[in-house]
Amino acid sequence: MQFLTVMTLLLIFQLSGELLVLSWDLPVPGPVLGMMLMFLVLLFKHKVAHQMRPATEQLLSHLSLLFIPAGVGVMVHVVRLEQEWIAILVAIFLSTLIGLLVTAWTMQLMMKLLHSKDIK
């Protein structure tokens, strides 16, 4: 599928998501609802998923680039960061460490629990 076609499809789903969020006042961001809609459609249209794959893989391979403009926004918050930098840095570093470990441990534990149930 042509890159332009893929982009158009993605935008149509995003727009549908945004419209649903607005008209029903949903608590989800529009693009997320768009993703869920697209996932549902793909379940019935496997061929479309295969056709979209190369172009979306290209797009997703530079996912980290898309975070840069928002990251530069740190400039705007210089005053807050100057006042609260210790709290912010410690909170982010520690919680990321805790988050990584707790997620991995929970997943490990759940897999072990379910596995031992299978044996019985």
Added chain:
Amino acid sequence: MQTHSAIWVYLSASPLWGLTLTLVCYLLALKIYRQANHHPLLNPVGWSILMIITVLVVGDISYPSYFSGAQFIHFLLGPVTVALAIPLFFQLEKLKKVWLPLSVALVVGMTVSGFSAYFIAQALGASEQTMLSMIPKSVTAPVAMGIAEKTGGLPTLTAVFVVMTGIFGAFIGTSLFKLFRIQDDTVKGVAMGVTAHGLGTARSFQVSPEMGAFAGLAMALAASLSAFVLPVVLSLLKSF
């Protein structure tokens, strides 16, 4: 020939330079990162941000002026979020096998990441708005900003926290797993995706395709679930 100031007046009114600056810095940082064999200290996002800020400070250029160009890149976060449906679809078979451990780990992981930050920030005397902006920090940026808007955080501040979390998660992830002897690539991928979103996923793909796929899967699922889970947990906490 035009004078320098005339050229500057033209350029500063055009979104072109902000867009070009972002791409040039990213490609440069990416090149250095690849040549240094993906050394975690050379994270291309972190260094691009530093380079761009340096240019803006030296040139006395405001963030809104830069963003008028960079918004064309920022805008893509929406369609790219939608595009996560495709890798999610191709992990369907694996997803069916591990959906239960994965969903429990997902809800526990994103709640713990968000609210541990909230409480640590509170304990260290951060302002209410900073604390609230931290809750969705493990979720990919467009979704996190959407959640922040709905829970009383500051979306642009949340975006900054999201990027910091991603860079730090990508930096520490693999060595942390080694230290605690967590070896299963599925488990490691899920932890990276839930905790460090897109930047954690990018890092996971460098370790193994399986770890990357599961990180992407976990990130996409976290993106769709967090919008429901995090505001509910917050309102439960507030009712106590």
